[in-house]
Amino acid sequence: MAKRYDVIVVGAGPAGLMAAKTAAEDGLKVLLIERKKDLTEINRLCGQFTNVSMINTGGKLKYGYTKPIRLEVSTYGTRIHFEEFGISLDYEGPWRPYLNYIYFSPSGNPVYREKGRFFGFFTEKESLLGGLLKLGEKAGVEIMPETVAVSAENIQEGVKVRVRCKSGEESLEARRVIAADGTRSAIVESVGLNEGRQQLTKRRISLVGYVVEGVETEYRLNSWVAFTIPSLNPHTSFIMSMLSDDRNEISAYAVGERSAEENLRAFMKVSSFSSWFRRVQLVRKVAVGGAATWTPIMEPVAGNVLAIGDAACLIEVTNPGAIACGYMGAKATMKEMQGENGYSDYIAWWQKSFDTNDPDYLKGAGRGFAINAVCTDEEVDYLYRLVGGQIGVPGVLVAENLEQVKNERLELYQKLEKAGLGRDLSGMKLDLAKVLEEKGGQGSPE
Ligand SMILES: Cc1cc2nc3c(=O)[nH]c(=O)nc-3n(C[C@H](O)[C@H](O)[C@H](O)COP(=O)(O)OP(=O)(O)OC[C@H]3O[C@@H](n4cnc5c(N)ncnc54)[C@H](O)[C@@H]3O)c2cc1C
Incomplete structure (x- = not known):
C-alpha cells in the first residue's frame, strides 16, 4: 500500500521549498522530495541578484518576475517582502546593494543601464533556501532527500509518484502534486505537459562560472x-556579479567548439580587463550544463498536477519569482482541495506575472543580443562610445x-537594420531563439 499525503512537492529549490512550507502552514500533510542530500547546497552557477525595482530596461524588455520586491533592513534583522501577497520572509545571510549595471565594449567603453541607484541586491541563495527549509520543518513538512522522482501519474482521487532512493524504487500517493523540479522536470514530461512546447535550442547550453577573490576594479563591490x-562570444555577454566576502563570480557560455571554461579564460586575458583579474584566486568553479530552453507552459496543469517555477517557464523565473510561484502554487492547490477553482487562479496569475510569458518576449529579447551577433569588436566600441x-x-x-549611425557608418x-534593430519590434528579424541556435563565429543572423 503506497503512503498517502495531501500534497507531494517534487524539488526543493526556492519554488518547492516555499510551496511545501506554505501548504504545511495551511495544515496540509506535505511530503517534499529532493534528489540532493543537502537541500541548501548550491553547486551550480547563480548570479544571486534580486531586483527591487523595474530595472532600466527601456521598451518592453523587462525581466523575470515583474511584481515589486522590497528589502527591509532594520534593527530587528533583514526581511524580504513580496508586496503583491503582503508576505515577508526573514533572511539571515549576507546581502549587498547593487548600484550600477554596466556594459563594457571590448576596449572598455561603458554604457550604464543603471548608475548610482539602488536597483537590486545580492542575497546568498544557500541562506535563502536555508531560511525556507527551517520554516518548512517547523510547519511539519516531511522531507525525503537523496530521492529522485521518476514520474507522476494521475489516478482516481489523486496522483501516484514513482521515486528512486537508496533502498530502491517505490510509489507514493497524494491528492495533489506540485512539480517544482526545475528546467528539465521529470514530472512535467511524464504528465504530458511538454507536449506542444517548442524547444528553442537543439544544442545544449553550457555555462561556467569562477568564484574568485582579489578582483582589482572599483566595480567589484557594487x-x-x-x-x-x-570576437569571443557572438551570442551573449560575459558577466561579473558580486558575492559576499569580497568575492565575485565571473561567467561565460560555451561558443562553437570552445568550451565555456576556455572562453572564460580567454576573456580574463582581454587586454582592457586583464588587469582586473591578474591576481585573482579561484575559490571554486560552478557550472550549468545541458539546459535546453523551452517555450513556457501557459496552462501548467495536468489533472491533479501543477507545475511551478522553472519547471514551467521560458529560461528562468528567477529566485524571487520561484518563491512567488511556490506561494501561489500552494494556495491554488489548497483551494482545489476545498472544491474551488484554485488552478484557474494560478494560471491567470502565472500568465501576467512573468514577462517571459508574454508571447512577444522572444522578439524583444533578441534585440538585446543583436549587437553581439552582427557587430565586430571595433563596431561595438564605436556604438558604446556613441550611446x-x-x-x-x-x-x-x-x-x-x-x-x-546611418550618417556616420x-x-x-x-x-x-537587417537584423531588425529598430524601435519597432514588429520588424525584428532576430529573435532570441535564433540567436541561441547560431553557431560560433561572426555569422549573420539571417
Ligand atoms: C546560470 C544561472 C544564473 C542565474 N542567476 C540568477 C540570479 O542572479 N538571480 C535570480 O533571481 N535567479 C537567477 N537564476 C534563476 C534561478 O536560479 C531559477 O529561476 C530558480 O532557481 C528556479 O527555482 P525552482 O525552484 O523553480 O527550480 P530549481 O532552483 O532548479 O530547483 C529545482 C530542484 O528540484 C530538484 N530536482 C530536479 N529534478 C528532480 C527529480 N527528478 N527528483 C527530485 N528532485 C529533483 C533539484 O535538485 C533542485 O533542488 C539563474 C539561473 C541560472 C541557470
Whole structure:
C-alpha cells in the first residue's frame, strides 16, 4: 500500500521549498522530495541578484518576475517582502546593494543601464533556501532527500509518484502534486505537459562560472558588469556579479567548439580587463550544463498536477519569482482541495506575472543580443562610445540613435537594420531563439 499525503512537492529549490512550507502552514500533510542530500547546497552557477525595482530596461524588455520586491533592513534583522501577497520572509545571510549595471565594449567603453541607484541586491541563495527549509520543518513538512522522482501519474482521487532512493524504487500517493523540479522536470514530461512546447535550442547550453577573490576594479563591490566582446562570444555577454566576502563570480557560455571554461579564460586575458583579474584566486568553479530552453507552459496543469517555477517557464523565473510561484502554487492547490477553482487562479496569475510569458518576449529579447551577433569588436566600441552618455540597455539605446549611425557608418547601419534593430519590434528579424541556435563565429543572423 503506497503512503498517502495531501500534497507531494517534487524539488526543493526556492519554488518547492516555499510551496511545501506554505501548504504545511495551511495544515496540509506535505511530503517534499529532493534528489540532493543537502537541500541548501548550491553547486551550480547563480548570479544571486534580486531586483527591487523595474530595472532600466527601456521598451518592453523587462525581466523575470515583474511584481515589486522590497528589502527591509532594520534593527530587528533583514526581511524580504513580496508586496503583491503582503508576505515577508526573514533572511539571515549576507546581502549587498547593487548600484550600477554596466556594459563594457571590448576596449572598455561603458554604457550604464543603471548608475548610482539602488536597483537590486545580492542575497546568498544557500541562506535563502536555508531560511525556507527551517520554516518548512517547523510547519511539519516531511522531507525525503537523496530521492529522485521518476514520474507522476494521475489516478482516481489523486496522483501516484514513482521515486528512486537508496533502498530502491517505490510509489507514493497524494491528492495533489506540485512539480517544482526545475528546467528539465521529470514530472512535467511524464504528465504530458511538454507536449506542444517548442524547444528553442537543439544544442545544449553550457555555462561556467569562477568564484574568485582579489578582483582589482572599483566595480567589484557594487556593480553588475556585462562585457560585450563579439570576437569571443557572438551570442551573449560575459558577466561579473558580486558575492559576499569580497568575492565575485565571473561567467561565460560555451561558443562553437570552445568550451565555456576556455572562453572564460580567454576573456580574463582581454587586454582592457586583464588587469582586473591578474591576481585573482579561484575559490571554486560552478557550472550549468545541458539546459535546453523551452517555450513556457501557459496552462501548467495536468489533472491533479501543477507545475511551478522553472519547471514551467521560458529560461528562468528567477529566485524571487520561484518563491512567488511556490506561494501561489500552494494556495491554488489548497483551494482545489476545498472544491474551488484554485488552478484557474494560478494560471491567470502565472500568465501576467512573468514577462517571459508574454508571447512577444522572444522578439524583444533578441534585440538585446543583436549587437553581439552582427557587430565586430571595433563596431561595438564605436556604438558604446556613441550611446555611452545615456542610461539604458545598449540594444535599445542604439536603436534610438540609428539615424546617427546611418550618417556616420552606413554599412554598420545596414547590418543593424537587417537584423531588425529598430524601435519597432514588429520588424525584428532576430529573435532570441535564433540567436541561441547560431553557431560560433561572426555569422549573420539571417
Ligand atoms: C546560470 C544561472 C544564473 C542565474 N542567476 C540568477 C540570479 O542572479 N538571480 C535570480 O533571481 N535567479 C537567477 N537564476 C534563476 C534561478 O536560479 C531559477 O529561476 C530558480 O532557481 C528556479 O527555482 P525552482 O525552484 O523553480 O527550480 P530549481 O532552483 O532548479 O530547483 C529545482 C530542484 O528540484 C530538484 N530536482 C530536479 N529534478 C528532480 C527529480 N527528478 N527528483 C527530485 N528532485 C529533483 C533539484 O535538485 C533542485 O533542488 C539563474 C539561473 C541560472 C541557470
